[in-house]
Amino acid sequence: MRYNVAWCITGAGHFLLESFEVFLKLVKNRDVKVTTLLSGAGEEVVCVYGVLDKLNQISPGGYYQEIILEREQGKGFPKAGRLARGTYTALVISPTTANTVAKMVCGIADTLVTSAFAQAQKGNVPAYIVPTDYKEGTVVTKLPTVIDYDVCIGCDTCPPLKKCPSDAIKMVEKPTIDLTLCRGCKTCIDLCTYGAISFGKEIETRVRKIDEDNVHKLSLFEGVTILKYPYEIYDAVSSLDVS
Ligand SMILES: Cc1cc2nc3c(=O)[nH]c(=O)nc-3n(C[C@H](O)[C@H](O)[C@H](O)COP(=O)(O)O)c2cc1C
Incomplete structure (x- = not known):
């Protein structure tokens, strides 16, 4: 028997491709x-990482x-209301930004994703959550398309531009990528003769204690399972198969 899963994407580059x-x-x-539900920032990252x-x-x-x-969606996110009506077997939020985790912990439901979570809780739908900021320390994450200004010489004829x-x-003293417009197509990378543009460059970012604490608080909610990595979603969702 087919079963329905609601997958929410929030505005995180970390764990997005996974x-x-x-x-x-x-x-x-x-x-x-x-069914895929994207927060406003979720839609932006899906575009800039080129996976739309x-x-x-x-x-x-x-x-x-x-x-x-x-x-x-309207301000009340009517489609999120489906989660309260028993039509989904599970809700998965992956990747889950620190912002969305914090809101869910506080019971805030003012975005499509936080509203879907609140409705899932009201409908006793199990939620599987993959936070980007899991444990205090650092995470290595991949950047979308970026220009290395140590390499870019700002040619007047900039072919990528x-x-x-x-x-x-856009030219703002040097060429600058407007991430609200970028679709992650990577055309610019080969066009720059100086090799100044890259995609997927790894950087280390800090995970704050408040974000680790919020993940812990969320793990105590009834019906919530925190997963450390996206690959764990496969077994979690497969085990829901009732056929
Ligand atoms: C390219 C890009 C990557 C981002 N990656 C992350 C991330 O990995 N984790 C995170 O918590 N926030 C990340 N952010 C910041 C969130 O998008 C921002 O906090 C946003 O308000 C989250 O909204 P949402 O939780 O409703 O999706 C990123 C932003 C951009 C522009």
């Missing part, structure tokens, strides 16, 4: 329908297989 890999595998191998097109392979459209965008299909590169 979350996509897991869901692509799930829809290929398991009898699962996935892949979403259609996971949620191709049709009932319980839609892509639901926060900006297309001239040929970016999204017009996302």
Whole structure:
């Protein structure tokens, strides 16, 4: 029997590509329908990391297989209300920003994703959450497309600026990528003759104690399972299969 899972994406670059890999595998191998819900920031990161097109392979459209965008929903997020009506077997939030974790811990439900979580709790739908900021210390995360200004010499003729299909590169003393416009197509990388542009460069960022504490508080909620890595979603969702 097919079962329905609601997958929420928040505005995190960390674990984003890994979350996509897991869901692509799930829809290929398991009898699962996935509705994808994106917070406003979630939609932005999906664009800048260049995976918007892949979403259609996971949620191709049709009932319980839609892509639901926060900006297309009203202030009450009516589609999140489905979670309270017993139509989903599980809710998965991956990646989950520190911001969304903090809001869920406080019972705030003012975004599509935090509202979906609140409704899932009211409907006794189990929630699987993969936080980006799990334990105080550091995490290594991948950047979207960035310009290395130690290498960029700011050519007047900057080919990436001239040929970016999204017009996302502007001249502000030196070429600058506007991440609100970037679609993560990577066209610019090969066009820069100096090799100043890269995608997926790794950086280390600090995880704050408050974020670790919030994850711990969330783990104590009834019906919530915290997963450390996106790959753990595969077994968690597979085990829900009732066929
Ligand atoms: C490219 C990019 C990557 C980001 N990655 C992360 C991240 O890995 N973890 C995180 O907590 N916030 C990250 N943020 C910040 C969040 O997007 C920001 O806090 C946003 O308000 C979260 O909104 P949401 O929780 O409703 O999705 C990132 C922002 C950008 C622009």
